[in-house]
Amino acid sequence: MRSQAMFFQRRAGAALADPQLQKKFAGLKGKFVDSRARAVAAYESDFDELRDAGRDIRDRVVANLDVWLELFEEKATQRGASVLWAKDGREICAHVLAIAQRHGVNKAIKSKSMLSEEAQLNAALSAAGVQPVETDLGEYILQIAGNEPPSHIIAPAAHKDLAEVADLFAATHHTPRKTEIPALTREAREVLREHFLSAGMGISGGNFLIAETGSVALVTNEGNGRMVTTLPKVHVVVTGIEKIVPTLEDFATLMRLLPRSATGQEISNYVSLCTGTKGPADADGPEHTYFVLVDNGRAGLLGSDFQEMLRCIRCGACMNHCPVYQSVGGHAYGWVYPGPMGAVLTSLYTGLENALDLPQASTLCNQCGVVCPVRIPLAELQRKLREQQSERGLRPWSERAALAAWAWVARRPALYALAAKLGVRYLNWLAGGEDRIRVLGLAPGWSTGRDFPAPQGRTFRELYQSRQESKA
Amino acid sequence: MRVALFVTCLVDLMRPSVGFAALRLLEAAGCEVAVPETQTCCGQPAFSAGERGAAAALARKTIAEFEGFDYVVAPSGSCADHIRHRYPELLADDPAWCARAETLAARTWELTQFLADVLAVDTVAGKYDGSVTYHDSCSGLRGLGIKAQPRRLLGRVAGLTLKEMPEAEACCGFGGAFSVKFGDISAAIAAKKCANVQAVQAGAVVGGDLGCLMNIEGTLRRQGDEATRVLHVAEVLAGSNGKVA
Numbered sequence: 001m002r003s004q005a006m007f008f009q010r011r012a013g014a015a016l017a018d019p020q021l022q023k024k025f026a027g028l029k030g031k032f033v034d035s036r037a038r039a040v041a042a043y044e045s046d047f048d049e050l051r052d053a054g055r056d057i058r059d060r061v062v063a064n065l066d067v068w069l070e071l072f073e074e075k076a077t078q079r080g081a082s083v084l085w086a087k088d089g090r091e092i093c094a095h096v097l098a099i100a101q102r103h104g105v106n107k108a109i110k111s112k113s114m115l116s117e118e119a120q121l122n123a124a125l126s127a128a129g130v131q132p133v134e135t136d137l138g139e140y141i142l143q144i145a146g147n148e149p150p151s152h153i154i155a156p157a158a159h160k161d162l163a164e165v166a167d168l169f170a171a172t173h174h175t176p177r178k179t180e181i182p183a184l185t186r187e188a189r190e191v192l193r194e195h196f197l198s199a200g201m202g203i204s205g206g207n208f209l210i211a212e213t214g215s216v217a218l219v220t221n222e223g224n225g226r227m228v229t230t231l232p233k234v235h236v237v238v239t240g241i242e243k244i245v246p247t248l249e250d251f252a253t254l255m256r257l258l259p260r261s262a263t264g265q266e267i268s269n270y271v272s273l274c275t276g277t278k279g280p281a282d283a284d285g286p287e288h289t290y291f292v293l294v295d296n297g298r299a300g301l302l303g304s305d306f307q308e309m310l311r312c313i314r315c316g317a318c319m320n321h322c323p324v325y326q327s328v329g330g331h332a333y334g335w336v337y338p339g340p341m342g343a344v345l346t347s348l349y350t351g352l353e354n355a356l357d358l359p360q361a362s363t364l365c366n367q368c369g370v371v372c373p374v375r376i377p378l379a380e381l382q383r384k385l386r387e388q389q390s391e392r393g394l395r396p397w398s399e400r401a402a403l404a405a406w407a408w409v410a411r412r413p414a415l416y417a418l419a420a421k422l423g424v425r426y427l428n429w430l431a432g433g434e435d436r437i438r439v440l441g442l443a444p445g446w447s448t449g450r451d452f453p454a455p456q457g458r459t460f461r462e463l464y465q466s467r468q469e470s471k472a
Numbered sequence: 473m474r475v476a477l478f479v480t481c482l483v484d485l486m487r488p489s490v491g492f493a494a495l496r497l498l499e500a501a502g503c504e505v506a507v508p509e510t511q512t513c514c515g516q517p518a519f520s521a522g523e524r525g526a527a528a529a530l531a532r533k534t535i536a537e538f539e540g541f542d543y544v545v546a547p548s549g550s551c552a553d554h555i556r557h558r559y560p561e562l563l564a565d566d567p568a569w570c571a572r573a574e575t576l577a578a579r580t581w582e583l584t585q586f587l588a589d590v591l592a593v594d595t596v597a598g599k600y601d602g603s604v605t606y607h608d609s610c611s612g613l614r615g616l617g618i619k620a621q622p623r624r625l626l627g628r629v630a631g632l633t634l635k636e637m638p639e640a641e642a643c644c645g646f647g648g649a650f651s652v653k654f655g656d657i658s659a660a661i662a663a664k665k666c667a668n669v670q671a672v673q674a675g676a677v678v679g680g681d682l683g684c685l686m687n688i689e690g691t692l693r694r695q696g697d698e699a700t701r702v703l704h705v706a707e708v709l710a711g712s713n714g715k716v717a
């Protein structure tokens with residue numbers, strides 16, 4: 001997916017002005033935030049201890065990523081899978097297309113993989129004559145809506161409402177329009193069944209890769225994941241290199257965190273562990289398994305100020321709880337990953353200069369850091385990105401000059417006192433005797449939706465001084 | 473006990489009544505309060521903007537002014553949090569300054585936390601006829617763990633009823649420069665906060681950070697709500713309820 005992150009401001013404005021979307025966002029927030037809160041409250045022991053354990057597991061992996069990846073490769077190969085490496089989106093596409101060609105595939109069914117979005121894999125497949133069919137209901141909706149990008153990492157079509165989906169289904173499937181969710185789901189199943197049976201290849205992401213067994217773990221609520229990974233003869237797993245966990249036990253710990261943080265479920269409806277190719281005693285499974293392990297910017301975070309970001313297990317809790325995401329939705333962020341984690345990842349993976357707004361578009365309230373199951377300090381990482389922007393001269397000079405002037409004056413108390421006094425006089429003049437300023441000329445952004453309370457009159461400093469003098 | 477009052481730049485400029493209320497509360501609790509004259513800004517805005525150099529320079533200046541006191545108290549969770557957690561980190565490369573930063577950090581408190589946890593204040597002068605709701609500002613809440621202290625103290629104000637609003641912990645959308653750079657997003661978040669304030673039909677919304685309060689007040693007034701008062705917790709506890717004493 002080509003990044004549109006430079007248009008954040010404009011896209012956010014459009015989302016704010018769309019009442020339909022706003023209604024949708026409000027509902028979504030209620031759903032995810034409340035169910036997570038319930039799940040955390042109902043958790044039988046201390047959820048914060050569990051978060052510590054999750055963080056430690058992820059830190060252990062990230063600290064020695066090469067070791068765990070080698071072990072994974074060894075174990076996966078022993079079980080008959082092939083392990084391929086891709087450094088960027090282009091290489092992902094090249095690998096997948098080569099695999100498709102080798103096995104004479106002309107249709108690929110897909111379960112959710114954000115990396116295939118990073119790589120624009122569907123477009124590459126289509127261009128090479130391989131039909132990609134999304135089977136996650138949300139992704140399927142987006143695909144038939146003209147390949148719209150996802151707006152949430154676990155609920156990709158979160159921005160669409162029922163009526164839109166009903167219209168879309170009727171138009172695409174040439175069936176009578178239905179508005180009941182079960183009926184729509186059934187219709188999608190019927191359409192997809194045909195694809196499940198006729199596809200030569202299944203492409204999936206992976207929630208975790210387990211080093212000790214060489215397995216990929218898929219966590220879904222729809223069961224499409226297991227069809228994609230077992231029905232076709234060829235299964236291709238496309239995941240980031242950081243998705244690895246050492247052992248099955250570690251995986252079990254993270255599985256206590258992931259669904260609770262994501263949807264508020266104790267466990268998701270389906271958890272599949274796929275290990276290697278179909279053996280002689282197996283009833284089903286692919287004859288060929290490929291792992292495409294992707295860097296696409298990840299290795300660059302190792303040893304950097306942003307290494308902690310590699311702990312992310314893609315639960316979506318940070319965006320669900322983010323006041324900015326709740327207001328503008330995922331599309332405003334302009335790339336694959338939205339919300340706080342997206343603000344960090346997009347800046348790092350697509351280049352700070354291509355995402356100038358994203359590190360700034362945060363109140364740094366740190367609600368994201370509080371809910372992140374692996375304790376990623378997301379607000380702090382966004383702040384560090386601002387530092388890098390400043391160091392690399394990526395902020396407007398006017399902004400930097402204003403800050404520098406402010407800091408310069410703030411180090412000269414007498415001058416500062418004078419500036420404060422004059423500033424307050426000016427604001428009072430703007431208020432014109434009222435208790436508020438309706439248009440704040442110097443900061444028009446403030447007054448589009450708010451008044452600015454007028455200062456009380458004189459600075460504390462002035463009043464305090466005269467009080468001390470009258471005391472003396 | 474010698475306590476230095478860190479007035480904060482917003483209080484100095486916009487709402488001196490908060491500074492005087494803090495002063496009165498500390499004096500009533502038996503502190504010998506000084507207001508160092510040369511204090512300006514703690515440097516948090518520069519730090520949040522990514523201007524590390526400027527933030528470090530202001531940190532050094534502030535440390536020099538405040539380090540002689542037993543305690544430093546600010547009527548602001550975000551400034552107190554900044555001094556407490558960021559100064560040592562900002563000056564980590566400079567062992568001598570870092571040590572001074574750590575000493576200051578350990579002595580720096582947000583006002584309600586200081587009153588409730590350090591001084592164990594049990595009675596306050598404030599009187600308030602009616603109900604208020606409390607907004608938890610982000611830095612105080614998540615940075616310093618301030619939640620119970622202001623509520624406990626407000627509970628001691630004669631005549632005051634505390635009504636909890638839905639999502640009291642949700643950010644009001646202020647975020648310093650964010651409120652200006654992304655005015656429309658900030659205003660949308662503030663509007664949700666104000667809807668929650670209005671939902672409990674309290675006479676006033678009270679908080680511990682002036683930035684958030686100005687954001688909430690400006691939004692309420694723009695929406696035509698002239699009735700809901702917006703007060704700093706210090707003003708309510710001291711009984712000045714918004715008047716410059």
Ligand code: SF4
Pocket residue numbers: 311312313314315316317318319341368371372373374375376378
């Ligand atoms: S950053 Fe944390 S909260 Fe956000 S998606 Fe990743 S793991 Fe979940």
